[in-house]
Amino acid sequence: MFETLPNARRCAVLIAASLAAMGGAAPAFGQAAGQTAMPDSKAGAAKPKLWDARPASPNATINLVHLLVKQGVLTEDQAAGLIKQADDEAYIARQAAKAASTRADEAAKAANAAAAASEPKGTRHVTYVPEIVKRQLREDIKREVMAKAEQENWASPGKYPEWAQRIRFYGDIRGRYQGSFFPTGNDQFDALHFNAVNTGSPYDMASPYNLPTYNTTQNRNQIKLRARLGMEADLTSGFNAGIRIATGESNSPVSTNQTMGGGGSNFSKFGLWLDRGYLTYQAWDRNLVASVGRFDNPFWSPTDLVWHRDLGFDGFAVQGRYAVSDSFTPFGVLGAFPIFNTDFNAGTNLAQLDSKFASRDKWVFGGQVGFSSRFDSYRELRLAAAFYDFENVQGQASQPCYVQSSSDICNTDQTRPLFAQKGNTYMLLRNLQVGSWNNFGTTSLYQYYGLLQQFRPMTVSASLDLGDFHPYHIVLDGEFVWNTAFNRGLAAAGTGLPASVGITSPGVALNNRAASSDGKTVGPFNGGDKGWMARVTVGKKEIRQLGDWSVHAGYKYLESDATVDAFVDSDFGLGGTNLKGYFLGGSYGLSPNVWASLRWLSANNIGGVPYAVDVVLVDLNAKF
Template sequence: MKHLATPLGWLLASILSCAPALALADTGQSEIQLLREQIRALSARLDALEQGTNRNTAAPATRVRAAHDTASGSADDAPGSDLADLDHRIDQAVEARVADRLEALAWAERIRWSGDFRYRYENIDRQGQDERNRNRIRARAALQARVSDTVRVGLGLASGSQDPVSTNQTLGMAGSHKSLNIDLAYFEWTGLTNTAIFGGKYKNPLKRVGSSALVWDGDWRPEGFAAAYEDGSVFAYGLGTWLESDSASGQQEFSYLLQGGTRLRLGNKAELMLGAGYYAVDAADKGSFFGDGDFFGNSFDAATQSYRYDYRMVEAFAELTLSTFDRPLTLFGDYVTNLDADDEDSGYSLGFEYGEAKTPGAWSVGYLYKKLEADAVLGLLADSDFGRGGTDAKGHVLSGAYAIQDRWIFELTYFINKTGLASGDPQDQDRLQLNLNFKYR
């Protein structure tokens, strides 16, 4: 048995040292559980082999024991003791190897991956211009690592250009390589009850009602610091974000954004969210923060190529969610005004969403009407799809979605807009988007 057990022990230890390598391909708890199941199966196999060997060697062992007892009158050095000692040493070796491998896998439990992929066909019909058709992709992947019980760090990559409000990548140029950019790079501290502190480049925590995106595009990632408080019924956020942090540029700008509100339960099937915000951006007499002289609908001085106004934006919003025919119905409204602008200083949106496209076969539909005057908000960070992107547009948005499978959703969005309102001669612009969305984790 000694000659058999020793190779089996080393075989078991060797297999245990290799098995976790496959588990390293994924970071979930299920892989560690699989490793433990493999250990139990291998241990059971070794026990079965040992039992078979014991039956085959029982008679010789008895004769050896009898001869030994006759010669020495003692059974202290019996083969049974050797076998027990060998089993004990095998168990110790296996346990030590398992402990080492589980410790090596412990990092996997601290990592969480997420991401999505979108394929889009887009048609743009702009008055006075030829129709434009293009195919675009969006790919995003992010990981969040738990440093301690209260600290996490995150890193995210996304396709597209340097545009702060878009991660779309247009296909073409003979299959040329496409760019990946840092989309997220932040820390999060949650050492206070119901509170999170962020620093770096992080997801915008400010609330947006429905599909409005009246003030902020959903792809914008603030850069700076933020504090968020949520207790289920009350929420409050404070952000300090750099539009330009380098003083050498002559355009250093640190903006302050504040928002707060409440959620109210209205019976068993309704919830009302009310909120308001104040956002301060010092832009007057500064050039475009992004792009070559593009002010995205805002008023500017043509001679100096600089913004005409600061943006002291006050926002008020409401969202009512109901359950109707076993489907959620959301009604929402949003209003914003810029206290610093002389005119063309306000915007609003009204709309609804019905249904929820999450499980296979589920669907949703929506409608939105929006009007955003030229200096109501900072155009650079406004919705990049509405109008020509930015401000100075109004119109309708029709949308629908259908869940083909779990985490695979088809979406249709149709924009019927007018742009260039401040010119007195607005132009028609229609935009059709067909999306296939895939999400993981």
Template structure:
């Protein structure tokens, strides 16, 4: 009878140790009493104690590595920025100087849908201008418009490989954020494939100028293609560099302007684009530290390889000292840029330099001062010329911008 009772107790105790390890200590206390009374042997007690200890260690490891369920708030990130701008423009073609106050407000949300899929939506002030989300203040304090700035899905389908579709941030790297080819507010529409392992990055994109072949009367889908390959390297702990090359194909010859009938410096014939844009780009950026001051130097060169283009090259080079992030931080920048009439597709180039577009050259000076974390006062001055330089039809263009801006 004693042997049968011991077997039942041992079996029950071992099952308890396996299924309910959190109760191991009280169970072992009871078994100690039974061992001391001779109900179970010391050997059986040790067998049960070892099983309980092993199960308890297994559960501790499971608890340590378990990931808590992500809440809705953990999956969603909000971002935004607001900029108030005073702007003065002195354009030789205008009789009077232009002065205006403008506001840019943007807000976006990004959600981690699954481990491999992200999605985002962003809204911005302004009009339907593809290269500006500025809103000029006026109208007696009237309400201002809000537009869809971005809407995208990002699928990380393999290691370091992403497929992104929608209206997105520009996937092509711009050295020192310079707008020689692309304005900073431009949001392409379509899709792109990107690879980035931290050292090498590559982008291949298929974007639309017009995706509805029934809306332009020609039954054509107007599209553009782009590719970029770049390399991140380092020389020392404080000095790194980026080099890259790009190719953009925008076949618009024979098409009307896509923005308010304006060709922004590009050649036109009979109200239509005269050329395609097959733009090759090479660039380099150096980031270092000079006397404790963060310093960036860059150079960017482009050429429209379309054989019919005469004024087909452009370049920009510049330097930036300092970096504004916190209160008291400062920076200063200088850029010289020369962009011939058909070097790039003008509608997407920097909308501030020379009034926007191509057929422009000159200087850009900038300075910033940190007022608090993520908030700064910035001053930018453009001293430019635009027009047909080969025929001496040059116009001076001066522009000053005073910005108060913050981001969150």
């Protein structure tokens, strides 16, 4: 019978039995917790204990235990044990009740489902849901929704969803004044514009006085705009993607400038070009990066002697570095980049087996190794060597070709460069045959032009950063290039030939020759295969805030065939190779991310006919 008593009564019985065993008096069942027997004098003299200050509990058993402790019948440890036992039993009872309620709910659901299955179609039931269950459901749903909102940030004020936080937009705008000033003495007649011919219809050499030429005598003042907007996205797991659009009056790889008033003029709208579009993979804490698409120059180049600073590379590249120590980090780059891919329709449309031409794909393969060494926290040296192989860029003389109109083609026309600046040495591509179809060489001499030399340049690059006056630095940059594939014998092949032969025979250097004294013969070739550049910069390494400044000065010497002229700086000498001269300039911060710059570039030809130009550039830059 004792086992069936409620917990409180069982506890009271146990306490009463304990009191009887100890000779003490216990309160009878039903006596209120506050109706205690008067303590003896000894108990009344005892000092108050922790149990004396405890408030009354709504649980009668606990109140009884407190009373017995106060009367000295139980010790505090005994009382704590009894209360813990009571709590444990109450917890077990609650869990059992909860399990029973759950089983009852499941049974009710099963019963409802069975009833619904047995009732005729169309019968409807409204299940009663207790209010306490409704509140619990609402709380569960609220917690689930808020957890998802917090994870994805779509319910947090001022925050973007998680996927949007992995996307970054950036851009820049530049307004420029460009003044081009030509001194007297420049040769206008021999400033041949080979790129104008190669990107259009072939030129009729029977009319030499109509050959396109560069402007070398008339000064020009231009206002130009460059605007670029890009996006980078973190795709997680090491993958990233990027895209950038930019202005530009043509698809030139070395300029995104748009001349105001150029093109359609009269406030015509400007075009936008895809300037970047790439996918990268980064591993080993970003020490290994693989890129594919159209991306920034993967090779480290402190100057623009060989590569224009904004040039985009098409293809794929792998960059790697490894920190041997805190002060020494070697690095390397490998890449392959297509610069021309043969059209599937290249060749004649005649129904003959050999009417289509062989592939003339052109590639640039490159590799670079180097290191950076930090002497201390403010001094750093970086040194690198690179080798590039321009595959199939050299022009090839055609097979005997019979041309009657500008629409006729020859089998090596695709070896011509489809973009060039100026400076490289050119040759005629077409081996034109003479006959009645061209009045025995007096008409219809339609020609294209190809590069005379092969190009396998090797470069050595160096940069020394002296930050003793940090945040102001002194930076010394230098670069050297040598075309290891240059063959001076090819360039000299036509030396001393009559001028008429020089302009009609394939394989003869057409430009970069000294002027002849009699005007009847082709002068000697005076181009070259080497180049170098040195520059010193003083001031802030980056212009970011109001008052930031830097100044620089340097000298550049780049012979005609040291590298491919299509990819070098487009400002110095108005672009290209076969140029030497000095440059200087400075920049000043006008506000955060806004700065102005001024540059003066003075260039002269190294070989060939006289040519010189001074270029003034005044820029207002902003980035975001």
